[in-house]
Amino acid sequence: MEKRKSHSSDENAYLLDSNNAKRLRLESRPESNKDDSYWIVQWRNYQAKKNKTWEGDGVLVVLSGSRATLYDSTDGKQIGSGKSQMPLFDGKVFSIGGKDVELDREITKQEYLSGTCFGSNSVLIDHPMQDLPRQTLAKVFKPPTMRIPGRETASTNVLLESSTSSHLLQVPCLPTPVYETGANSRAEPNDSTSTGPSVWAVNWRKTQPSSKKQISWEGDAFLSCKDQKMSMLSEEGELIGTSTCKNHQHKSGDHCFVGMRELLLLHKVTSAALSLPPSSNLTSLGNEPKHSLLASSSPIPPPPNRYIPPTSFYAVPPRPKKPVGPLHDPDAENAIVMKAPTKEHLERYNKRDRPVVPVVVDPILARRLRPHQEEGVKFMYECVMGLRKHEGQGCILADEMGLGKTLQTITLIWTLIRQNPCAGAGPIASKVLIVCPVSLINNWKAEFYKWLGRDRLSVSVCDRDTNTAKTFATSQKQQVLIVGYERLRSIMIGLVICDEGHRLKSSKAKTSAIFKQLTTLRRIILSGTPIQNDLGEFHSMVEFCNPGLLDEYSAFRRLYEAPILKSRAPGCTSKELELGEKRSAQLSNIAKSFVLRREATILGDYLPPKHEYVVFVTPTALQLSMFAKVLDPNKVDDFVESNSTAESLALINILTKISSSPILLKATADKDHQNNAEGLRRNNIREAVKLLPSNSQIEDLTLSGKMIALSNLLASIKQESEEKCVLVSHYTSTLNILESFCKNRNYSYFRLDGQTPAAKRQEYVTTFNKTNQRTSFVFLLSSKAGGTGINLIGASRLCLIDSDWNPSHDLQAMARCHRDGQKRPVFIYRFLTAGTIDEKIYQRQIIKLGLSNALMGSDNSKAKSKADSFTRKDLRDIFRVHPDTSSNTHDLLECVCEIKDGPEDDILADEANGSEPEYPKGFITASQVNPQREIHRIDTEYLESKRASLASLGEWEHINCLKQDAGKDVKDDLLRRILYVRPKKELTSHTGTMTEQILTAANLGNLDKIELLTARTVPGGTVSFLFERSSISTDEVESEEQIEGKDVDSIPT
Structure with a gap:
């Protein structure tokens, strides 16, 4: 119920209103215009919100039908003026003087002049206001009157002489309670009128x-x-x-x-x-006679039971003050207690000497955390609270994909928003900003609802509404804002979290520039691939979470990056190698204070096993012919020597398309023809395109070796299991081919790429995960649009069609299935066209991963990368096709798992044994130098350095699928079904008994006549070689096969 001001304040308001110059001029007008009108209105300031509310009552005076003045009915002050919008009628809403008004009802001029329309400031005016002298407007004191029922006598009533003039206004007063006695003291009136x-x-x-x-x-x-x-x-x-x-x-x-x-x-x-309150200054309602009540010798009888308003029965009792203590019990079983603040921390942040209480993770989340996640939450808490040894309050959580970085972050947010080690100081962070790729906004919101429900925490999403950020900054109820990198703005918040923080790889990027404007000290980066290309990216990430820790980039490059890169370059001196190793160890030691990195192998006890395969597939005859047309040796050597970057990149792009599917080259040729491209690319591309069959269709997968193997694997999965598959590609043109193939084979599918609306992305993911194979068999995924953050646990098979130069893109994409909630064993296939640029890209990824593992402290990595940039030798090797190899990568390793044959291998073997003749010491003539042997010696040194970079592949199991008994080494039953099977040949007829025939067939001399399979002798699309790696040991394979035979729901997660 609205409360009015006391009568004493009303008097002052009325005096102020009566002295208003505009009102005096209005009242002194000789006559009224018939167009003048007076209205009771409701008013408000301009409001942009949808559900608007009125702020107060007022009086609108319209003179001569146009000029309008708005007064506040509470104090009579003018709050606006302007031209009115005619005509006027009840309920009309319009604006005047910056205020919105709504006409309630019209009043007369007499009501306006009397003051009754101004709420509690009303008085009865017996005479025109213009006849009153100004000095008579002040009220004089009038003592209140009171009757005592049954005790009124002439002696008890003394009339006070009135000293006021005849023009004095009669001031109304409220009546005091009348205490009646007798039988009718509380009787209700009999008549309702x-x-x-x-x-x-x-x-x-x-x-x-x-x-x-x-x-x-x-x-x-x-x-x-x-x-x-x-x-x-x-x-x-x-x-x-x-x-x-x-x-x-x-x-x-x-x-x-x-x-x-x-x-x-x-x-x-x-x-x-x-x-009535006893201290009230209210006086009698009417114009009571001016007399006062003298003191009486008899005491005043007590009043009857006073009226008790109903609201007193329903009033909310005041909340008792919470006792000082932790929000959750730190002594409870399995309670997760954060590190207590140190003495130095309290001296810096606890200026008011508040009591220190334990910070305990909410049991709702604590019972869901695994040991490594508990460690991650404690690590991030200590970093943002400034309890670690490094200067700053930021950190990098660099766990591999699938380790639950999102759950760890939500646990930290929920803890910081609700608790503080200093009791009574409010939460550590009242507002949290989460910055992530646009494709992950809805995924983050769904994760909050999954772990905390919809009512515990207010989560806002800034996608299309531009006012969301402003509302979040001013609202006290909104605590978490999720925003994409493209919509980042400067907002005062307590904690900033950047998901997929490797996007901050350039300090000159627009996003990094916006982050520099933030004043928030607590900053967290989540990234499964913190270092992708060079140490400059790592410096940008550290500069975000802990500004100034590694100095400016120029100093960082001089002290750390340059010495480390020199020590990893081929031919470095021992001094450079020693300095680089020391600086690398120093940088790694600094990073350990704010970087936490764990590998996915720790999930072995919580998730089903994971099997990874690198599948080398022989190219088709069409692909080899097109490679020969495009790679003209003379022209390729010319632009390699000329360092033509544009021509090199264009040729790399062409070779990648041929490796995926030759049909992609036709679109490239058409584009070059429209742009009138000249030189090497146009001529060679046109000659290569002519090799395509005239009736080639986009859904025809028989043109590419990889696509043939993929179609065979999909058919095997569809026929032999109830599993679903994810197909990942870095190019939308490749996804177009796969989509046409799915339509042609009637495979149900979903597709997520850069053209998929943001509102549909999470819907597709949820539907795919919840439905069976018949409803959704294939999920076509673009690695750039959906390769990070999303969970596709509905599929247990993932195929990576093409590789990216950045290894983090492939690692992120391949981690979409093996995550929390997965109930089946996961199989991941990386398809490579053997002997082509696909293998060179894969080899380059292994080299780059060596840099990341060296700095992040991965103990399992044995790679020692010695090259971090392209050289002429690298380019010459990239533009070389090996048509006779089952796996060029395996050939480089010179692995002893099989016997190598061929002249090239013999030469390498001889060189390894030191059989190469040495040149005589001292000066030699030009005729003594063998150019071919010198070039071969340089290539051999290059291959040896590259072999050292690929040493980490020794952890994989190598399987030559061209061997007759290769199937027994493959753990995947479905992949084993698509291996090439040698055609059976009938035994030659021999006379004699059955025993003699068998002995003749088993004669050791006949073994030499058996034709050995090579990449040239098998059809295109044959799986020629496999790299296999599993998250379980060989001894556990048997138990895994038993699990696969049972119901999937019985598998623990």
Whole structure:
């Protein structure tokens, strides 16, 4: 119920209103214009929100039909003026003087001049205002009067002489309670109709326009009617408003108006029902005679039981103060307690000496955390609280994909928002900003709902609404804002979290520049691949989470990056090698304080096993022919020597398309033809395109070796299991081929790429994970648009069609299935066209991963990368195709798992044994130098350095699938089904017994006649070689096969 000001303040307001110059000029006008009008209105300032509310009541004066002035009904002050919008009618809404007004009802000029329209500031004016001298406006003190029932005598009433002039205004006063005695002291009136002074119980509500539907009554009150005046009183006896009484006969059910309120008369009550506060300055309602009550010798009898308002029964009791202590029990079983602040930390941040309490992770989340996740939450908490040894309050959580970085982050956020080690200091972070790729916004929101529900934490998403960030900054209820990198703005918050933080790889990027404007000290980066190409990216990430820790980039490059890169370059001196190793160890030691990196192998006890395969597939005859056309040796050597970067990149792109599918080259040729491209690319491409069959279709996978093997594997999965498959590619053109193939084979599928609407992405993922193979068999995924963050646990098979130069893109994409919630063993296949650029890209990835593993402290990596940039030898090797190899990568390793044959291998073997003749010492003539042997010696040194870079592949199991018994080494039954099977040949007929025939067939001399399979002798699309790696040991394979035979729901997760 709205409260009005006391009567004393009303008097001052009325004096102020009466002295208003504009009102005096209005009242002193000789005559009124017939176009003048006066309105009771509701007003508000401009509001942009959808559900607008009125802020107050007012009076609108319209003179001469155009000029309008708005007054506040509370204090009579002018709050706006302007030109009115004609015509005026009840319920009309328009703007005037920067205020929105709604016309409630029209009043007369007399009501306006009398002041009754100004709420509680009403008085009865007996004479025109212009006849009053200014000095008579001040009120004089009038002592209140009081009657004692049954004790009134002539001696007890003394009339005070009036010293005021005849022009003195009659000031109305509220009545004091009348304490009656006798039988009729509390009797209700018998008649519901009253013509004299009376008090009524009423219901009230604010007046509504006639065009609006009437709302329910808002509250209860009392109405006192006396001497043509109505006074509205609250249930506590406070004056709310007054108005003139036009109707002298009141009855139950009548409606009347007091100020901006509509009243409904219920029934009459006695004056004793009013509970007036004893300290109230309110006086009698009417114009009582000016007399005072002298002290009486008899005591005043106690009043009857006062009226108790109903609200007292339903009032919310005040909340007791919470005792100082932790939010959760730190001594409970399996409780996760954060590190307590140190003495130095308290001296710096606890300036008011507040009591220190334990910070305990909410048990709702604590029971869901695994040991490595618990360690991650504690690590991030210590970093953001400044409890680690490094300067700064940021960190990098660099766990591999699938280790639950999102759950760890949500646990930290929930802890920081609700708790603080200093009791009574409020939460550590009241607002949290999560910055992530746009494709992951809805995924983050779904994860919050998954772990905390929808009601515990307010999560806002900034996607299309530009006002979301402003509302988040000003609202106290909104605590977490999820925003894409493209919509990042500067907002005052307590914690910033950057998912997929490797996007901050350039300090000059626009996103990094925006981050520099943030004043937040607590910053966390989540990235499964923190270092992708060079140490400059690592410096950018550290500069974000702990600004200034590694100095400026120029100093960092001089002290760390340059010495480390020199020590990894071929032919470095021993001094450079020693300095580089020392700086690398120093940098790694610094990083350990704020970087936490764990590998996915720790999930072995929680998730089903994971099997990874690098599948080398022989190219088709069409692919080899197109490679020969494009790679003209003379022209390739020319632009390699000329260091033509543009030509090199264009040729690399062409070779990649041929490796994936020759049909992609046709679109490239058409584009070059439209652009009138000249030189090597145009001529060679046109000659290569002519080799395509005239009836080639986009859904025809028989043109490419990789696509043939993929189609065979999909058919095997579809026929032999109920599993689903994810197909990942870095190019939308490749996804177009796969989509056409799925349509042609009637494979149900979903597709997620850069053209997929953001609102549909999470819907596709959820539907794919919940449905069976018949509804959704294949999920086509673009690694750039959906290769990070999403969970495709509905599939247990993932095929990577092409590789990217950046290894993090492939690692992120291949980690979409082996995650929490997966119930089946996971099989991941990376398809490579043997002997082509596919293998060179894969080899380059292994080299780059050596840099990341060296700095991140991976103990399992044995790679020692010695090259971090392209050289001429690298380019010459990239543009070389090996048509006779089953795996060029395996050939480089010179692995002893099989016997190598061929002249090239013999030469390498001889060189390894030191059989190469040495040149004589001292000066030699040019005729003594063998150019071919010298070039071969340089190539041999290059191959040896590259072999050292690929040493980590020794951890994989190598399987030559061209061997007749290769199937027994392959753990995957479905992959074993698509291996090439040698055609059976009938035994030559021999005379003699069956025993003699068998002995003849088994004659050791006949073994030499068996034709050995090579990459040239098998059809295109044959799986020629496999690299196999599993998350379980060989001894556990048997138990795994038993698990596969059972119901998938019985597999523990």
